[in-house]
Amino acid sequence: MSSIALNTSALGEALAARTADGRPISEVFLVACGGSLVDLYPARFFLATEARRLRTDLYTANEFVHAAPKALGDQSVVIVCSHGGITPEAVEAARISRVRGSLTVTLTHNDSAEIAAFADHNVLYEWGDESSVQNNPMAITLALCLEILQHAEGYPAYQDFRAAIQQIDAVVATARHKVGERTTAFAQTYRDAELFYVLSSGASYGHAYGFAICSLMEMQWLHASAIHSGEFFHGPFEVTDRKTNFIVLINEGRTRPLDERVISFLERYAERYEIIDARELGIGVLPKSVVDYFNPVLFYSVLCDYREALAKVRNHPLETRRYMGKVDY
Template sequence: MLKFDEELFLKLVEDEGLSFRGQVESIVDDISNKGYSNIFLIGAGGTIAMMYPYEYILKSNSSINVYSEIAAEFMVMNHKHFSKDSVCIFASVSGTTKETVEAAQFCKDRGATTIGLVAEPNTPLTQIVDHCVCTGSEKHSFDTFFILLYMFVFRFMYNNNEFPQYEQFTEEVSLLPRGILNAVKAFDQKAEAFAIKHKDTDYHMLVGSGNLWGNAYSYAMCILEEMQWIHAKSIHAAEFFHGTLEIVEEDTSVVLLKGEDETRPLVERVERFAEKITKNLTIIDTKEFELDGISDEFRKHFAVSINWAVLSRISVYLERERNHSLDLRRYYRQMEY
């Protein structure tokens, strides 16, 4: 597969990523024993998008109060549910994301408990937070961060007497890297075909819902817009029929991200509409991928990881077909703004 080192993926995500389970459990158990009022999931750009699935999971499976907040807005909004008893979780691959670092310091200064997920060691975010899980590599960092967030969120739920299946769940988390790898292999030709077909397409609609809404938001903004300079819009399936449907035409590229949670019918409704209008409908459905050893009960949660991994295969082929490096930027971190 183009630009995919299977051995490195398994080393970073399976061997090293899963090894953080003990550290995560220790952090969560310590916080749970001391007590806390709520959880804030805070990020910027791709990392706030990464948090949205876990907010959805908590809201739909737990009584724990949870808020996902964009770092820059959070610091100026005077959030009335934030206090010294809040638990604040941040993620930054580089550990230097300006807004995220500032938000972590903001929370720390006000006495809240802070947790950071970071790839690069000895960076500003690692030095601010109370608890840091540092993966040590930017490669496959999102895949690893997703797995760490499963561990954090479901451990908090378990300690809140809401998730007795925790041991089974964590055993299945350990199978997820192999499931991701198999999904990537199964999807690779489709990813290449999409990139070849759409190398000159200048606008895409990304539609998602539930725990895949964050992926739709992130892929449109961080990959298509930031990394490929392609006009894109992320649309929540529940909102698609309140405006966006009017600009769908015969040649509009509509990409539907179908997961397996309770909101799947919302995406299916968009699908029924779009297939009548456009000839450029792409459906990426996590149900199509086999996940050996993973129960039907938990597939809906793991759809986040599977969907992101297969979308990432589209990215590398778009890079090749469009001769546009995923690392190329005109403005981001190139100038002051």
């Protein structure tokens, strides 16, 4: 299996070789589908926020395949993530990237994945409850993008970011312990819920989306929608009433005021809302300069416990599917 140190060092060498002729890396494209796309969102937010020059974008794989950006070329790095490594549009995205001459990095949990055939560098990542979150695709992609940014233009908080990667597993373990009883209470309260809105901001918005589309829609066949905390007040909040269910992921860091504004509204006009607050769960021990980017790593692990509890009380195992992998589409 993979380690962050190993992968960032290999990427560093590949970047050095690639730019030896003096032509710098000019953009990073992050490409995947569904849950894997969610894992790339924090790195996209990190680069978009911190890069002075480097361009970045996030694509659902089939859009990347059908409407590939003109910029895609030999000054691009493309990171494609596919858990099973065989999703046709993800494989095709990696193939196109190679054809265009981009430095192509693939991430997968499958050691015989088709997608690796189109990679300059393939990362085999760990998965499952016993794995270290450091070695999950979300943190690995953050670490890879940290190296790319450092290589391309330097990043003042580079050492803080590396330190945070070393600290995040302990933070997550403490947080999961803290929410133990809360997940049971949550499952009891929302056992008959049919629809949830999931809100967050910053690096964690992607994970609000992920909890909606993967954990609730895919794994529980429940209706769900992600709303950016900053967007809530510009349309969506008009559905608020005392029956509607909300889950709000409150970030530590710069966009915290956006999430807190949602809570302050829900306190007045809603009744059924669950708050998961990264600060209260202990993420504040990470360096302030980079804490924003680690909120979603915490939220992902904690929310796995929430969905497990909900699945149990609903008698709807997380693995149950009616279409995915069962019918043609």
